[in-house]
Structures are given as C-alpha cells and as structure tokens.
Amino acid sequence: MSAPLPETMDWSKDGGLLPLIVQHAHDARVLMVGYANREALARTLETGEVHFWSRSKQRIWCKGESSGHFLRVREIRVDCDQDALVMLVEPEGPACHTGARSCFYRRLVDDRLEPVEQP
Amino acid sequence: MSAPLPETMDWSKDGGLLPLIVQHAHDARVLMVGYANREALARTLETGEVHFWSRSKQRIWCKGESSGHFLRVREIRVDCDQDALVMLVEPEGPACHTGARSCFYRRLVDDRLEPVEQP
Numbered sequence: 001m002s003a004p005l006p007e008t009m010d011w012s013k014d015g016g017l018l019p020l021i022v023q024h025a026h027d028a029r030v031l032m033v034g035y036a037n038r039e040a041l042a043r044t045l046e047t048g049e050v051h052f053w054s055r056s057k058q059r060i061w062c063k064g065e066s067s068g069h070f071l072r073v074r075e076i077r078v079d080c081d082q083d084a085l086v087m088l089v090e091p092e093g094p095a096c097h098t099g100a101r102s103c104f105y106r107r108l109v110d111d112r113l114e115p116v117e118q119p
Numbered sequence: 120m121s122a123p124l125p126e127t128m129d130w131s132k133d134g135g136l137l138p139l140i141v142q143h144a145h146d147a148r149v150l151m152v153g154y155a156n157r158e159a160l161a162r163t164l165e166t167g168e169v170h171f172w173s174r175s176k177q178r179i180w181c182k183g184e185s186s187g188h189f190l191r192v193r194e195i196r197v198d199c200d201q202d203a204l205v206m207l208v209e210p211e212g213p214a215c216h217t218g219a220r221s222c223f224y225r226r227l228v229d230d231r232l233e234p235v236e237q238p
Binding site for chain 1: 123124127138140142146147148149151152194195196197198199200203205215216217219222223224225226227230231232235
C-alpha cells in the first residue's frame, strides 16, 4: 500500500474525520468503528496496522499500542463518496476493551440486549 | 422489536447522531454507513426498514423511499459504548446510488482503487 489513497479521500467534512469500519478478514464480522483523519490513514498505510484519530484522547491512536491487540490490515475499501473506509483485518486479539471479540457483542432480542453467540 | 432500545443508546455526542453500519444479513458484506438520530432509530424499529438522519437533506431519510431499494432489518447490534449500531439487513436492491451492491465497491490494490469482485 502506498501514498495516493489519502489524496483520494474527501476530508472536507467533520473536521477532516472519516468513519472507519473494521471488519474481520475471515468471517466479515464488524469488530469496531472509529474515525480516521489524514494522518491516521497515512500511518495505517505505512505500518499495516489500523490507526484511528481518538476523539477522546485527541491524538492518533494505534489500536493495540497498550493492549498488544493490533489490527493487521489485509484490505482497504472505499465508499462511493470517498468519505468512509472499511478495513478488513486480522486481529491480534479481542478488538473490544471489554475482552469481547467484537465491540458489537450484543444484539437486540425482543426489547433486550443479549450476547451475540461467538462463532 | 420495540421501544426501549433508543433509551439504551448514548445520544450525548455529535448532536445526537450515531454511526449506523449496514451489513448484509447473508454474507456480512458492509453495504453502507450513515447516521441515525433517536427518531431515525425509532422509525427503523417501528417499520423494520432502515432509516437514517440524512445530514445533506437535514431530515429523516428512509433508504429506498425514492429508489424502492429498502433495507429490511434482520438484526440490530449495539457496541460496548452504546454509541454505534450495526444492522444486518436483507436489501431490496443495490444499496449504492451508483447501482453497485455496496457503496464500498472499490478496494485499494497497490496504489489504485479497483472494483471489488461481486460474490
């Protein structure tokens, strides 16, 4: 992966942040969602590991920098408007800070949230 | 599906908008991403069809209202922070306004965007 992708994206909205959806490369499970700015995308392309712009930390955040649970990028997809990204990854561990495989570990059943069965 | 889910979500950020990721219920392909406010989520729960808050139109937008390509909700997943949604759907047609099955119809190959093969 190389440099031109950041130039392709539309950074004009939301203070230059794009939604970044992380999906498992093998079973397509959505693992987490965050935001990327131009620098985070550049760092992801350079390193092959998913970097976000953390709005709470107000800095670039490499997922796994403290947990070791890096997300290794296998494919990057771009939407029709060039303002959203999907990254297919092989995760080094659970994506969620709770220890769940995916942050989306609950689903609505009737009117309650229940655990999604692990595959 | 019934009412309590909107109360569970954290609407305190981004002017009450949450990212809403739409995924195909059968092959888990990410079809599109948008935003939901509380009313859009309530309408989705009532009708079983995905409703967004359209930031460009500045109104609730039922995907399919003009194209007929509705997104029928089969499952709703909620993330750890209750500030993002994944909806697994059966689409009535292409999700993308370009006619592609998914808005994420291009992937990065070397430094170019190339079509994702259709399954």
